[in-house]
Amino acid sequence: xxxxxxxxxxxxxxxxxxxxxxxxxxxxxxxxxxxxxxxxxxxxxxxxxxxxxxxxxxxxxxxxxxxxxxxxxxxxxxxxxxxxxxxxxxxxxxxxxxxxxxxxxxxxxxxxxxxxxxxxxxxxxxxxxxxxxxxxxxxxxxxxxxxxxxxxxxxxxxxxxxxxxxxxxxxxxxxxxxxxxxxxxxxxxxxxxxxxxxxxxxxxxxxxxxxxxxxxxxxxxxxxxxxxxxxxxxxxxxxxxxxxxxxxxxxxxxxxxxxxxxxxxxxxxxxxxxxxxxxxxxxxxxxxxxxxxxxxxxxxxxxxxxxxxxxxxxxxxxxxxxxxxxxxxxxxxxxxxxxxxxxxxxxxxxxxxxxxxxxxxxxxxxxxxxxxxxxxxxxxxxxxxxxxxxxxxxxxxxxxxxxxxxxxxxxxxxxxxxxxxxxxxxxxxxxxxxxxxxxxxxxxxxxxxxxxxxxxx
Amino acid sequence: xxxxxxxxxxxxxxxxxxxxxxxxxxxxxxxxxxxxxxxxxxxxxxxxxxxxxxxxxxxxxxxxxxxxxxxxxxxxxxxxxxxxxxxxxxxxxxxxxxxxxxxxxxxxxxxxxxxxxxxxxxxxxxxxxxxxxxxxxxxxxxxxxxxxxxxxxxxxxxxxxxxxxxxxxxxxxxxxxxxxxxxxxxxxxxxxxxxxxxxxxxxxxxxxxxxxxxxxxxxxxxxxxxx
Numbered sequence: 001x002x003x004x005x006x007x008x009x010x011x012x013x014x015x016x017x018x019x020x021x022x023x024x025x026x027x028x029x030x031x032x033x034x035x036x037x038x039x040x041x042x043x044x045x046x047x048x049x050x051x052x053x054x055x056x057x058x059x060x061x062x063x064x065x066x067x068x069x070x071x072x073x074x075x076x077x078x079x080x081x082x083x084x085x086x087x088x089x090x091x092x093x094x095x096x097x098x099x100x101x102x103x104x105x106x107x108x109x110x111x112x113x114x115x116x117x118x119x120x121x122x123x124x125x126x127x128x129x130x131x132x133x134x135x136x137x138x139x140x141x142x143x144x145x146x147x148x149x150x151x152x153x154x155x156x157x158x159x160x161x162x163x164x165x166x167x168x169x170x171x172x173x174x175x176x177x178x179x180x181x182x183x184x185x186x187x188x189x190x191x192x193x194x195x196x197x198x199x200x201x202x203x204x205x206x207x208x209x210x211x212x213x214x215x216x217x218x219x220x221x222x223x224x225x226x227x228x229x230x231x232x233x234x235x236x237x238x239x240x241x242x243x244x245x246x247x248x249x250x251x252x253x254x255x256x257x258x259x260x261x262x263x264x265x266x267x268x269x270x271x272x273x274x275x276x277x278x279x280x281x282x283x284x285x286x287x288x289x290x291x292x293x294x295x296x297x298x299x300x301x302x303x304x305x306x307x308x309x310x311x312x313x314x315x316x317x318x319x320x321x322x323x324x325x326x327x328x329x330x331x332x333x334x335x336x337x338x339x340x341x342x343x344x345x346x347x348x349x350x351x352x353x354x355x356x357x358x359x360x361x362x363x364x365x366x367x368x369x370x371x372x373x374x375x376x377x378x379x380x381x382x383x384x385x386x387x388x389x390x391x392x393x394x395x396x397x398x399x400x401x402x403x404x405x406x407x408x409x410x411x412x413x414x415x416x417x418x419x420x421x422x423x424x425x426x427x428x429x430x431x432x433x434x435x436x437x438x439x440x441x442x443x444x445x446x447x448x449x450x451x452x453x454x455x456x457x
Numbered sequence: 458x459x460x461x462x463x464x465x466x467x468x469x470x471x472x473x474x475x476x477x478x479x480x481x482x483x484x485x486x487x488x489x490x491x492x493x494x495x496x497x498x499x500x501x502x503x504x505x506x507x508x509x510x511x512x513x514x515x516x517x518x519x520x521x522x523x524x525x526x527x528x529x530x531x532x533x534x535x536x537x538x539x540x541x542x543x544x545x546x547x548x549x550x551x552x553x554x555x556x557x558x559x560x561x562x563x564x565x566x567x568x569x570x571x572x573x574x575x576x577x578x579x580x581x582x583x584x585x586x587x588x589x590x591x592x593x594x595x596x597x598x599x600x601x602x603x604x605x606x607x608x609x610x611x612x613x614x615x616x617x618x619x620x621x622x623x624x625x626x627x628x629x630x631x632x633x634x635x636x637x638x639x640x641x642x643x644x645x646x647x648x649x650x651x652x653x654x655x656x657x658x659x660x661x662x663x664x665x666x667x668x669x670x671x672x673x674x675x676x677x678x679x680x681x682x683x684x
Contacts, residue, residue, distance in 0.1 A: 265676070272563070272677050279561070280646055283541045287645075290542040299547055314615060315641060318654040343543045347645040354649050415648065 004178050008170035015166020023155045023162070030151055035141070038123055042138045043106055046125030049078070049137050053129060061135065065089055068137075075140040077113055077122055083132030092136065099136070104128055108149055113140065180209040184216060196224050237285060241278065248274040284414040287347070291421035296341050303342045304335040305377055309370050312346060316353050325361040327353070329368040336372045339448040340426050345379075348422040348430075351415040352381040352441045360385025363438055376428070377445050384438040393432040419443065459483040460505040460575055465495030465521070466537065467513050471560075475508070478564050479571070492516030502530050506574055511538035511549065519552050526553040533574040537562075546644045557644075565678035569630040576626060589624040592684025594663070594671055596624050605667065615640070616659050623672065623682035632679035656680055 049068075053061040061080065068078045069091050079090025085097060093112040096119075104126050112119040124138035183201055190198045199220065200213035251274055255267035290296060313329040320327040338345075349368075356366045360383025369380040388396050397420050419441070420430040427449030433440040462479055466472040467490045476486045487504075489495050492513035499507055499521070507525075511518040522534055533555040538545065541559040549557040555577070556570050589596040593606045601617050603610040612620065618640050623631060633652045637643050656672070664670040673681045 269677055280648060283559075283646060287542050290544060296542075296544045299544055311641070315655075316651060318658050319649060319651045322654055341544075343547060343644050346643050347543065350643075350645070350647055354647065354651075357649070 004171075004174040007174035007177060008167065011170025011173050012163065012167035015169060016163045019159065019162030019166070023159055027152065027155055030148055032148060035148055038139060038141055039106065042123045043125055045076075045139075046106075046127060046135075046137045049135055050127045053127070053135060058129075061129075062089055074113075076137075077111055077124065077139060078137045079135075080129065081134045081136055088133065090136070095136070099124075099126070099134075108141075111140075184209075184213060187216070191220070196220065196227065241281065244274060244278050244281070248278065281414065284418055287344075288414065288418050288421040291344065291418070291425040294425060296344055296425050299341055299343075300339055301342065302337050302339050305338045305345070305372075305379060306332045306334075306336040306370050308342060308346060309349060309368055309379065312349050312353060313368050316350070316357065320357055320361065320366060323357055323361040325357065325363070326365050327368065328365055332370055332372065336370050336377060337447070338377055338445060340445065341422070344422045344425065345443075348419040348443060349379060349381070351419045352379075352443070355415050355441065356381050356383040356385070356439070359383070360387075360438055372447075375446055377447060379443040379445070380440060381442075382435045382438060382440040384435065387434060387437055387439040388432055390434075396432060397430065416441070459485055461503060462486050462571070463495065463499055463504045463507045464488045465490075465492065465499075465507065465513060465518070466510040467491065468510070471510075471537075474564075475567065478568065482568065484571075490514070492518065492521045496521045496524055499525055499532065500528060500530060502532060504532050506571060507532050507534045508571070509534055509536050509554070511536055511540060519549065522549075522552050522554055533577065535567075535570060535574060543644050550644075563678070565630060565675075566632050566634070569632050569635060569679060572629040573626050573631070573635065576629065589621070589627075591624055591627050591682055592669070592671055594624070594684075596621060605663065605671075610662055612659070612662060615655070616662065619655060619659050620663070620682075623680070626682070628681065628683045630675050630678045630681050635679070 049061065049064055052064045056063075058080075065078050065080065068076060072078075077090075077092055079092040079095070080088045081090075081092075081095055081099075082088050085095060087095065091114045093114045093116070095111065096109055099107075099109050099111075106123070106125050109122060109124055110119040111122045111124070120140045122138050122140045124136055127135040127137075129135050187198045187200045199217045202210045202213045202217065248271060251267055251270045255264055255271055258264035258267055309329060310331050313327050317327050353366070353368065360366060363384025365384060367380070367382040369378070369382070371378040371380065397416050416430065416432075423430045423443050423445065426445045428443060428445035431442040431444060433442060462484050464472060464476055464479075464486050466475065466488070469490070472488055472490070476488055479486050487498065489498060490513075493515040495507075495509065495513065496516060498504075509518045509521060513521070516524075518536060518538070522536070525532070525534070534553070535556045535558060536549045536554040537558050537560060538549065539560045540546075546557045546559070555574055558567060558570060587598055589598065595604045596602075598621060601614075603612055603617065603620060619636065622636065622640050634646065636652050636656070637645075637647070660670075660672045663672055669684075671682055671684060673683060675681050
């Protein structure tokens with residue numbers, strides 16, 4: 001069975017059930033026990049008179065009619081009507097002509113009793129007598145009897161209609177759902193055919209389909225961004241590896257052709273250094289992708305950031321001294337606990353410190369600060385170097401985004417990008433700010449990020 | 458003095474290259490190319506060191522390692538892996554490997570680590586004399602005091618740790634990454650010569666004013682402390 005048909009049937013069934021409930025409720029509220037009793041009495045009375053007629057003929061019936069008119073309550077109607085529509089016997093003043101065209105049995109009609117001024121509603125039974133005459137007997141009823149009867153009949157008809165309408169609605173609904181899902185499926189199909197520019201059409205109605213569509217579109221946006229980043233990365237990787245690889249190649253070539261053993265040894269040393277720097281670039285690129293993919297979150301643990309920064313400044317202190325700079329760090333008096341990846345954060349902080357040593361050492365002092373607040377921890381590295389103008393900061397954070405291309409000897413421009421990726425891994429961010437003058441880099445990290453579960457392996 | 462080394466590596470070229478180099482160093486090398494066989498042979502426990510590739514057919518390296526440690530076989534394990542990220546290395550070490558080396562590596566780096574692991578095993582087996590001495594250098598790990606030719610050297614805590622690590626690997630090459638991992642416990646590769654600066658500071662305190670240097674630079678590999 002197709003989904004469309006299933007939806008249609010389900011909708012039809014639901015419509016039927018709900019209509020049944022509504023109709024049942026209306027019937028229950030309008031159904032009058034008194035009306036039912038009245039009907040019963042009228043039918044009984046008709047039957048009695050018909051029996052009298054059958055056993056005693058017209059004379060007996062006339063007597064019974066008389067007795068009824070005399071003794072029964074004044075609301076009772078009883079009459080024998082001729083084939084011409086005139087009353088032969090009885091207390092009816094006016095008989096609606098439609099009454100005579102009907103068949104035997106029970107019905108409602110407007111009649112006027114003798115001595116009354118307006119016709120009133122009555123429940124009647126009709127019996128055919130010999131010679132085309134009719135025996136009419138019944139009672140004047142309260143108002144609304146006919147309406148109630150009509151209502152009950154209508155309810156029955158409504159029930160049938162409701163079922164059919166429900167089915168129809170179901171078909172329309174199924175068609176609509178099918179169309180909306182079809183749109184999404186078409187986009188998905190085209191995307192599997194490698195066209196990532198497709199988007200699910202979203203209406204202004206903001207219904208569930210629109211939300212689904214928007215989610216899919218957001219997902220596609222993210223995928224395209226990642227693909228674009230990947231393409232950029234591959235391009236820049238290919239571009240940036242070109243020069244170290246060609247340097248490596250020429251060093252290897254020179255080493256192979258060197259005649260002086262001492263010079264050859266020197267050249268081989270250079271080959272190894274070049275290869276090492278290539279490896280370092282590849283490792284850093286890999287590390288960035290790993291951090292962005294959030295796989296490192298499985299190794300998160302609590303540790304003291306103050307202590308980590310202490311360790312790292314101690315480690316870089318001699319290097320700073322060698323470059324005529326001074327590393328200044330005031331360790332907070334209290335532990336600064338953070339739930340994170342100690343090794344990767346060590347790498348991020350060391351990248352920032354190395355960056356400051358590389359570009360800001362001329363300024364003399366480099367400050368490392370750990371500033372805990374209620375929710376975030378700011379790990380700051382500040383220098384008095386040339387800084388980075390605001391419009392170039394984004395570029396500085398990109399992979400291979402090395403601003404000063406003239407200094408080809410140091411760094412591949414991955415340090416800040418890696419620090420940023422590690423900040424993202426911790427649900428934090430890397431900020432580049434003005435140290436007035438100089439560069440202030442800040443790792444702003446939540447103490448314990450509300451992390452979505454790390455992707456499974 | 459040769460040792461028994463089990464080499465579990467599925468890349469035949471790498472395996473042959475490593476086996477040749479280690480044999481030349483006087484070790485006896487047994488080779489296998491898959492994790493299952495590697496695990497089977499390793500369980501006999503008669504090896505001094507296991508060199509285990511991380512990605513192996515049938516059973517991967519980390520599972521072999523886990524199985525060995527679960528069976529209480531404490532043979533030192535050196536993991537070789539093309540997975541270079543910090544997370545991968547930490548994972549390898551957490552699973553109970555004693556060292557983790559990322560491919561591609563130089564043979565000098567591998568040899569330095571192999572020797573350090575074998576040495577550590579020896580030290581673990583025979584911890585009787587905990588005083589360390591290299592030539593006229595004397596180190597007391599308990600009081601963390603260092604003397605050279607009877608003269609007390611004033612070292613900062615990290616410089617002491619560096620020297621102690623060198624001394625425990627006396628006569629063996631120690632690479633920069635080994636120092637960063639063992640002395641600082643960091644598993645990333647810094648882009649600067651930060652380790653060299655620390656070593657040259659230590660060297661100044663250690664060798665300045667003495668005729669015979671103890672701390673040597675080994676070209677293309679690292680450093681060595683030797684009398």
